Amino acid sequence: MMDVPTWNTPFWPEGVAKTVPDYKFPLxxxxxxxxxxxxxxxxxxxxxxxxxxxxxxxxxxxxxxxxxxxxxxxxxxxxxxxxxxxxxxxxxxxxxxxxxxxxxxxxxxxxxxxxxxxxxxxxxxxxxxxxxxxxxxxxxxxxxxxxxxxxxxxxxxxxxxxxxxxxxxxxxxxxxxxxxxxxxxxxxxxxxxxxxxxxxxxxxxxxxxxxxxxxxxxxxxxxxxxxxxxxxxxxxxxxxxxxxxxxxxxxxxxxxxxxxxxxxxxxxxxxxxxxxxxxxxxxxxxxxxxxxxxxxxxxxxxxxxxxxxxxxxxxxxxxxxxxxxxxxxxxxxxxxxxxxxxxxxxxxxxxxxxxxxxxxxxxxxxxxxxxxxxxxTPVVSANPTNKKQRKIGSIGFPLPGTNVKIVDLATGETELAQGEDGELAVCGPQVMKGYWNRPDANDEVFRTIDGLRYFLTGDIAHIDEDGYILITDRKKDMIIVGGFNVYPRDVEDILYTHPSVELAAVVGIPDKRSGESVKAFVKLKPGETVTEDDMKEFCKQNMAGYKRPRSIEFRDEIPVSNVGKVLRRVLRDEEIKA
Incomplete structure (x- = not known):
């Protein structure tokens, strides 16, 4: 495999090597x-x-x-x-x-x-x-x-x-x-x-x-x-x-x-x-x-x-x-x-x-x-550890021996110009071997670019004029509650096990305490009656605390696309406007 390119910026922290040797040994x-x-x-x-x-x-x-x-x-x-x-x-x-x-x-x-x-x-x-x-x-x-x-x-x-x-x-x-x-x-x-x-x-x-x-x-x-x-x-x-x-x-x-x-x-x-x-x-x-x-x-x-x-x-x-x-x-x-x-x-x-x-x-x-x-594993990048060179709001530079590219959202294969928003792709010795027994999922997230294996993160980012990386949005619907990842489908799948639920949608909404909190929208089956407290108790019995919806809203209809896919972004936008 080709060597990973070193990161090019005049603000690289002084004294820090661009690569690290001698790390291939049993943990x-x-x-x-x-x-x-x-x-x-x-x-x-x-x-x-x-x-x-x-x-x-x-x-x-x-x-x-x-x-x-x-x-x-x-x-x-x-x-x-x-x-x-x-x-x-x-x-x-x-x-x-x-x-x-x-x-x-x-x-x-x-x-x-x-x-x-x-x-x-x-x-x-x-x-x-x-x-x-x-x-x-x-x-x-x-x-x-x-x-x-x-x-x-x-x-x-x-x-x-x-x-x-x-x-x-x-x-x-x-x-x-x-x-x-x-x-x-x-x-x-x-x-x-x-x-x-x-x-x-x-x-x-x-x-x-x-x-x-x-x-x-x-x-x-x-x-x-x-x-x-x-x-x-x-x-x-x-x-x-x-x-x-x-x-x-x-x-x-x-x-x-x-x-x-x-x-x-x-x-x-x-x-x-x-x-x-x-x-x-x-x-x-x-x-x-x-x-x-x-x-x-x-x-x-x-x-x-x-x-x-x-x-x-x-x-x-x-x-x-x-x-x-x-x-x-x-x-x-x-x-x-x-x-x-x-x-x-x-x-x-x-x-x-x-x-x-x-x-x-x-x-x-x-x-x-x-x-x-x-x-x-998990670290890709970090701000310089001194107050002079760090840039608050950015995620800094890739670790020594790591490289990232900003690639197009459609294919994940074409590198975009500096300053353009695209998907953040990572190449380095910390990138996982792959998903256990999931070759289909591996095909979705790995790309070969310039002869190197890159992992598509699902996050939207750009690189500014000084070489700092800034995350601007998430391609995926993941919710971050107090630093923990909550995946809407994971919560929705559990909600669907409730005998009275016909349709469910889960989104993240801004929260001052935890960054985001989970909100669930539920459409009940005809003739069914369930209270918010009943549903919260069901969630308590079936999912970890950080995954549980802090609020549950019952609706007669939940927005879906032409092919029947729940439109989470529509619900999220409604919440933010409200």
Whole structure:
């Protein structure tokens, strides 16, 4: 394959290389290297409990050994149905060490949503949390799937001894009411396994490390196959691109290594943004990683995470704009010291300039906005990490070793002139292998241009006169709620399972708190009567919280095209005008 062209702009950040070498290796190597260099350094922090790199590696090695003994073979799928608890990275790297593929599942999914992922991915094992809801959903979700083994993770052993003892005594630790026969407790599994991982040959460029589900450009859930190299490139390129002012008044420098930094794990690790920019970036730099299982915890919401920042003094905070909004609008923000934060990577949705200003004024940090997709592991581009060269409202420049083109909307094959709006196409080592078992979908999104393989993002963009990339619209109907992708068809398909629904349409409408919110338009079958509360309760039972329509409007008619296709844009335009 030809080399990817370097990006041409006079505003390229000073000192940052245009390409990155030496990134083609198994993903778990960054973990093993960090443990070898600094075995006694703290890796994870969770409610006062800490785990060193050596302890975490020991557990990951035991998990890999366990997987092999349970019959997991190279390329088999193992699902993680977990929030951000310290078990997550240990299980993640253990799965990779066994040569298997991690299938990261949203822990707030309903049983039916999880069932689809387990079935489609052909997962053979699932790790879930010992929790009344998460465990119950797992038990129901594995019915009719190929899952042969369930491992249940209780948090008690990862807490300080006194806190774990008192939590158990007072019944405050989450725990399922009972466990199904044959399901294995995580601590028992670790204790019974030896820390001798198998020797598995990994082809980093072709072996799938992680499968993440996304609606892509159509909204039909598909598994994006992300290779070891997809991740190792992206974290290596991010590490090269970032320049931070570690000490006020001194020049910016590369991210310091070997335990200097603490990453705030406020983004979920089942999501590509959280896994790459928090969990894996922390690991690559040998940093500490604060596990935030529920960012909204506390009264009012987000209070606990503010307390965590003050206590553990994180320096790096990747987050979506709604997190920055929650911080700056928190009624008690002035009671907390947030000045430890040096740098923040914002993504998932456009960052309002005023939110950026308010957060930076409060913390002294620098926020740099980036862009990516699940299919690109996820980071494609980012603003320079210094305030002088970043351009608020843009997504900056492609990462070193990445190139983008603006192509025509009709075919996705013709490159447009600088300044013209077209579809953003991406070429780089972070672009996924493809969609799992979906050659039709792959044909839709990949194009060969100038001898290189480009991925069509579905986003409309242009490149300005200074070389900065600006997103101007979305080609697809995807809705972004607080940084999470909601695909109208996914929600509509669930609404259609209601026995009284004849026709349904879902659109995103502007929302000050979450960027966009979901609104559903429903036409009932003749003679049927359903209230908005009834429909919302149905949605609560059948879809994750961020997907649920915040408002539901019943209509006698829903606009459709000549061929019967629901005209979502007409409904969206009506809402915006209203």
């Amino acid at each position: 778990f190597k960054i973990f093993d290297d960090a443990a070898a260099k600094n075995p006694d350094n703290v890796f994870t922090i969770f409610n006062g409990g800490t785990r060193t790199y050596a302890q975490a590696k020991d557990t990951a090695d035991r998990i890999a050994n366990f997987l092999i003994k349970k019959g997991i073979k190279k390329g088999d799928k193992v699902a993680l149905f977990l929030p951000n608890i310290p078990h997550f990275p240990e299980i993640f790297f253990g799965i990779l060490k066994a040569g298997a593929c991690c299938v990261n599942c949203n822990p707030i999914y309903t049983a039916s949503e999880l069932n689809h992922q387990l079935n489609d991915s052909e997962s053979k094992m699932v790790f879930c949390m010992d929790h009344p809801e998460f465990y119950k959903n797992t038990v129901n979700a594995i019915k009719g799937t190929g899952v042969e083994t369930v491992v249940v993770c209780n948090i008690k052993s990862y807490l300080p001894k006194l806190k774990g003892f008192l939590g158990s005594l007072l019944g405050k630790l989450p725990k399922a009411d009972s466990h199904e026969p044959g399901h294995i407790m995580f601590d028992d599994m670790v204790a019974a396994s030896s820390p001798n991982p198998p020797k598995i040959s990994i082809d980093p460029e072709n072996d799938t490390a992680v499968m993440l589900y996304t609606g892509g450009t159509t909204g039909v859930p598909k598994g994006a196959e992300l290779t070891h190299t997809n991740f190792t490139y992206d974290v290596t390129a991010l590490n090269e691109y970032g320049r931070y002012v570690h000490e006020p008044g001194k020049p910016a420098e590369k991210l310091r290594q070997n335990g200097f930094h603490t990453f705030l794990g406020v983004l979920p690790w089942y999501h590509s943004f959280g896994i790459t920019c928090a969990m894996l970036s922390a690991t690559l730099s040998g940093s500490k990683l604060v596990c935030i299982a529920d960012p909204r915890a506390g009264k009012p919401p987000f209070t606990d995470v503010l307390k965590t920042v003050q206590t553990y003094k994180p320096t790096i905070m990747p987050a979506v704009p709604t997190i920055f909004v929650a911080f700056t609008n928190h009624r008690d923000i002035d009671k907390y010291d947030l000045t430890s934060i040096i740098g923040c990577f914002s993504g998932g949705a456009p960052l309002p300039p005023e939110v950026c200003k308010q957060f930076e004024d409060k913390t002294g940090a620098t926020i740099f906005e980036g862009y990516g997709l699940t299919e690109t």
